[in-house]
Amino acid sequence: MAVTVGQQARIWGVTALVFFLLLWFLGNVLLPFVLGAILAYLLDPVADRLERAGMPRTWAVVIITLSAVLAMVLAVLLVIPTLVNQATALVQIAPTLGEQLSAKLLEWFPELADESSALRRQVTEIAQGLQARGGQLLNTLITSAVGVLNWLLLIVVVPVVTFYLLLDWDAMVARIDDLLPREHAPTIRALLRECDERLAAFIRGQGLVCLILGTYYAVALAAVGLSFGLVVGAIAGVLTFIPYVGALVGGLLAIGLALYQFWGEWAWVIAVWAIFQSGQFVEGNFLTPKLVGERVGVHPVWLLFALSAFGALFGFLGVVVAVPVAAVLGVLARFAITKYKESRLYQGSPSA
Numbered sequence: 001m002a003v004t005v006g007q008q009a010r011i012w013g014v015t016a017l018v019f020f021l022l023l024w025f026l027g028n029v030l031l032p033f034v035l036g037a038i039l040a041y042l043l044d045p046v047a048d049r050l051e052r053a054g055m056p057r058t059w060a061v062v063i064i065t066l067s068a069v070l071a072m073v074l075a076v077l078l079v080i081p082t083l084v085n086q087a088t089a090l091v092q093i094a095p096t097l098g099e100q101l102s103a104k105l106l107e108w109f110p111e112l113a114d115e116s117s118a119l120r121r122q123v124t125e126i127a128q129g130l131q132a133r134g135g136q137l138l139n140t141l142i143t144s145a146v147g148v149l150n151w152l153l154l155i156v157v158v159p160v161v162t163f164y165l166l167l168d169w170d171a172m173v174a175r176i177d178d179l180l181p182r183e184h185a186p187t188i189r190a191l192l193r194e195c196d197e198r199l200a201a202f203i204r205g206q207g208l209v210c211l212i213l214g215t216y217y218a219v220a221l222a223a224v225g226l227s228f229g230l231v232v233g234a235i236a237g238v239l240t241f242i243p244y245v246g247a248l249v250g251g252l253l254a255i256g257l258a259l260y261q262f263w264g265e266w267a268w269v270i271a272v273w274a275i276f277q278s279g280q281f282v283e284g285n286f287l288t289p290k291l292v293g294e295r296v297g298v299h300p301v302w303l304l305f306a307l308s309a310f311g312a313l314f315g316f317l318g319v320v321v322a323v324p325v326a327a328v329l330g331v332l333a334r335f336a337i338t339k340y341k342e343s344r345l346y347q348g349s350p351s352a
Contacts, residue, residue, distance in 0.1 A: 023314045023321070034320055036161025042204060043068070043162070044169045061167045069159055191331055198327045205291040210240045212287060213279055220275045221254060224268060227261055229254075236276075240283070241323075242304055247283075251276040302326060 023030065043064050050060035165172070180188050214237015221229030236250025254272050262268040306326035310318030340346050 023318070031320070032157040033161055035158050036165055038203075038320070038324070039068070039158065039162040040165035040169055041199075042207075043166055045200075047166055047169070057170075058167065061163060064166065065159060065163045068162075191335060195328050195331045198331065199324055202327060203323060205288075206241055208291050209283060209287045210237050210246075213237050213240050213246070213283060216279055216282075217250060217254075217275065221272065224271050224275070226254065226258055226268075226272060228257060232257065236279075242300065242307070244300060245304070247276055247280050299330075302330065 046064055047057065047060045050063070051057055055063075177185075177189070214233055216233075217236045218230045218233025221233050226232070232250055232254045235253065236246045238246070239249050240246030251273070254276065255269065258269045258272040262272075303323065303326055306322040306329075307319060310322040310325065312318070314321070
């Protein structure tokens with residue numbers, strides 16, 4: 001007996017519900033496997049290219065894994081300690097920066113000295129809100145970094161999972177394809193190909209853009225002598241994953257630190273501003289069009305909502321899966337809209 005459309009919808013709905021419940025209950029347990037699957041997906045094209053060059057799959061995976069582990073060890077030994085030291089120093093110096101900013105504001109706006117003035121109340125409310133939010137954010141980051149991304153996860157579990165998934169990636173894809181419902185297999189394959197194209201364009205392309213811009217910001221800010229330039233560049237590079245957010249947050253942070261450090265030496269402040277302006281110009285006109293392309297289909301607002309919603313629901317694991325799930329949901333939404341416009345519900349009866 002044929003399965004009706006309603007029955008199929010219920011089956012796939014229950015499957016999606018089970019998937020989200022697994023994310024909810026097994027978030028920390030699933031995290032190394034999800035990270036391993038993402039890394040295997042990102043590295044599979046490299047393994048395929050080495051295979052086409054005549055190298056056996058096993059040796060290709062071994063070389064890729066060793067190279068990735070070596071790069072991670074070098075980052076841990078050379079880059080991460082400096083980032084941690086600068087971030088710690090920045091947190092420690094924040095109260096001093098706040099006091100000096102308050103003194104400057106009192107100098108520029110004498111009415112702030114009057115506690116009953118509306119401007120004073122507004123500044124106080126903004127400062128209290130930022131302090132509360134900043135403390136919550138710092139506690140969340142510290143908890144996530146210590147509780148989730150521990151040494152065992154980084155050094156042992158994720159590389160092992162990535163190795164075996166990458167080794168059997170093509171075979172797993174073939175087995176999944178064999179399990180697709182025969183009636184809908186062509187449509188599902190077409191949707192999966194579109195999802196793969198958009199994920200590849202966004203994750204691989206945008207990840208490379210983040211790496212290039214983060215390196216540029218860090219090196220350029222350090223070259224002009226800005227304190228904490230490395231950590232500011234790293235923050236701006238990571239947040240570049242969300243369009244416009246990285247340049248906005250990193251630029252404001254860098255210019256604020258430049259005003260504190262170079263007050264009166266306006267050429268250096270302008271140089272810091274020029275670094276972010278030039279970075280945005282290169283990204284918008286060269287990096288993103290060449291590396292990401294125009295067929296990504298992930299709107300910045302939709303991406304920001306996905307990161308916020310999945311992070312709130314599933315914690316750090318939700319942040320990890322937010323981008324792939326957002327891209328897949330975007331493909332499914334466009335497919336559903338196309339089918340809706342072809343349906344009688346949209347077009348009406350033939351007589352109409």
